[in-house]
Amino acid sequence: MTDVTKPLEIAIVGGGIVGAFAAATLSRLPNSRVTLYEKSEGPREAGAWIALTEAALLTLSRIANIEEVQEFVYRGKPAPLARRHWKTGEVLKYDTSSFPRPDNFVQARTHRVPLHNFVLKHVPEGVIKYNHAAVKVDVDSSGAILHFENQDPVRADLVVAADGIYSRIRRQFRVNEKLEYKGIVAYRYVFDEKLLKDVDGVLDDTSAWMGRDGTWVFLGKVGLGKYGFVALIPEPPNVASDLTWNRSAGQWGISHLLEFFQEWDPLITKIIKVLPDILAFPLERAPWLQDLIIGDRIAFAGDAAHPTSGVYAVGSSMGFDDIWALYRALSETSTKSTNGDPDEQTKYNLPLSLFLFNETRKHFLQRVERQTFIDGEVKKKYLNLAKDDSDWQRRLLNTLGGLDWVKEHNVELEYQKVRDEHFLKIYT
Ligand SMILES: Cc1cc2nc3c(=O)[nH]c(=O)nc-3n(C[C@H](O)[C@H](O)[C@H](O)COP(=O)(O)OP(=O)(O)OC[C@H]3O[C@@H](n4cnc5c(N)ncnc54)[C@H](O)[C@@H]3O)c2cc1C
Structure with missing residues (x-):
């Protein structure tokens, strides 16, 4: 437990869609002060197509009005995605959600810029500091010290590294890593x-x-x-x-x-x-992080934690889910939740909350990463052995039957599973 009732200082590194989502979400914690450090001069006005999966929409809806999301997405009809034959264009299969759900929560397509701007709209004013390129984090007995290229260092109780696939913070701890x-x-x-x-x-x-x-x-x-x-x-x-x-x-x-x-x-x-x-x-x-935390002071989220440049169209949902798990763990282990302390006195239990966060995310993420290797094997040992085009088509359709467990993952339920198991650690 932090020993004084001063606000919990949270430093987020990186202002991409995941860092912005972190700033919007963690700013809701009582008695906390969130600062996001982004190396560029302002929000990036470039980017490409992004599929928002059912999981991404669900987690976005926990901090934002899902009706507003509909204004900048497109949903194909009659189903969110048509799989077509490469030469004839014939529809081979329509992808649908695994169960009927309200239209607003069915996967959709958007563009990175409006999505990023939408998330940024939920970040309180004054939280983001541009022109801050982080170079490393040091940890001592009283917290973390975040160092920058051309700015003075800052102290924080918790550093959230959301600095993308080429994360300097991750590579500080994995010096031999090669992408x-x-x-x-x-x-x-x-x-x-x-x-x-x-x-x-x-x-x-x-x-x-x-x-x-x-x-x-x-x-x-x-x-x-x-x-x-x-x-x-x-x-x-x-x-x-x-x-x-x-x-x-x-x-x-x-x-x-x-x-x-x-x-x-x-x-x-x-x-x-x-x-x-x-x-x-x-x-x-690069290999994904097996644990999303380092000690009691550093948590990784988004591509910094799972450096993979796009997988199953779930890059953003996995990042949003990392942050939601962290938010839930910090919230629930704080004295506001456990003792009913008023907001201004809320204290946080960083070791316990980072443990719950990591437990919520790591097993799922390890399983997703394993699937990417299994898919490689399926391609080599099944798809590539097709005798002719129609045999290949049949095999392809068989491979397209799954992955809803990734695209529709519900991180809130996963968090609850972990907190139920560790209830006594939290409340006694
Ligand atoms: C081809 C392709 C297709 C994809 N398709 C999809 C899709 O359909 N759906 C989907 O959800 N995802 C998709 N993704 C993945 C998705 O784009 C990423 O998962 C997502 O953008 C990751 O967001 P992030 O905030 O973690 O990282 P980033 O967007 O990379 O943001 C990192 C931020 O950190 C900043 N930064 C970096 N270093 C520092 C530093 N040292 N100090 C301070 N700031 C720093 C950067 O300037 C940047 O703003 C795709 C990716 C690729 C490559």
Whole structure:
């Protein structure tokens, strides 16, 4: 238990969608002071398509009005995602939620910028400090000290590292870590729907086409009059090394896509022809953290904790869920909850809350990471052994039957499972 009733100082590193969600959520804790340190000069005005899964929408709805979310998302009809044959465009399968739920909570597509702005709207004024690039955290007996490139260090009781896939805080503790190329480049762009006015056959749904080499293409509206293009293409390392994360691949990129998709459903080529530009993302990964905490002072969230550059479209939901688990654990183990202390005297039990947070998240995340390896085996030992195209299609459909346990994960229930097991630790 912190020994005085001074506010709990929480320093969040990184102001991406997960850091912003952390600032919005943790600011609700009584007797706490939250500061978010972001290295850039202001909010990033760039980004690509993001699928908001059922899990992401549910956790967002815990701090925000879900009706307002509908204003900047798009939901394809008749189902959130149509899986199509790569060449004929025929629908092979519609993805639906595992059980009927209100429309507002069915997975949808959006664009990173409005999503980020929406979360930022929920962060109290004065919490975010831009131009603060964190370099490391030191921990001593009275707390953590966060150091920056060009600013004075600050003290905090708790540091939440949400500084993304290339997290400096994570790499401070994993000095030998190497991010490795996943063998895939994502080409993504979001543009004005008006550019499609002369294109025949544009679909009103969100569609995904998968090729036998593991290439994926996603097309669809993303809300606010925008349209999204995503292609995930297995590329040799020499192609990937010439491309820079989130930078234009320019005319080379467009020509490359046109050539690559010549044999595919002609709609894909028609849409590539109107793309104003294309951004490249050579996808990298590092092993996920087995524990999301270091001692009693540092918690990791979002891509900093699970550095994987996109998996099952759950990057944002996994990050939101990390933060929700942390918030619930801090809240419930505080004296406001255990003794009914008034807000201004609330004290926090960091060791116990970080333990509950870690227990809530680590088992689920380890299982998701394991699934990414299992999927690799399934591709090698099942999909790639198809005799012909129709055998491959049948096998592909069998592989598309699962993953609702990831996309619809309910972190609140997971938290409750952990707190029920450790009830006596919390309340006695
Ligand atoms: C191809 C692709 C497709 C994807 N599709 C989806 C999808 O459909 N659905 C989905 O939910 N997710 C998707 N994702 C994943 C999703 O984009 C990420 O999981 C999410 O953006 C992670 O957010 P974050 O806040 O953890 O990290 P980031 O968005 O990377 O934010 C990190 C922030 O920390 C700041 N920062 C970094 N270092 C420091 C420092 N030293 N000091 C201070 N600040 C620092 C950065 O400037 C940045 O603002 C996809 C990712 C890729 C690559």
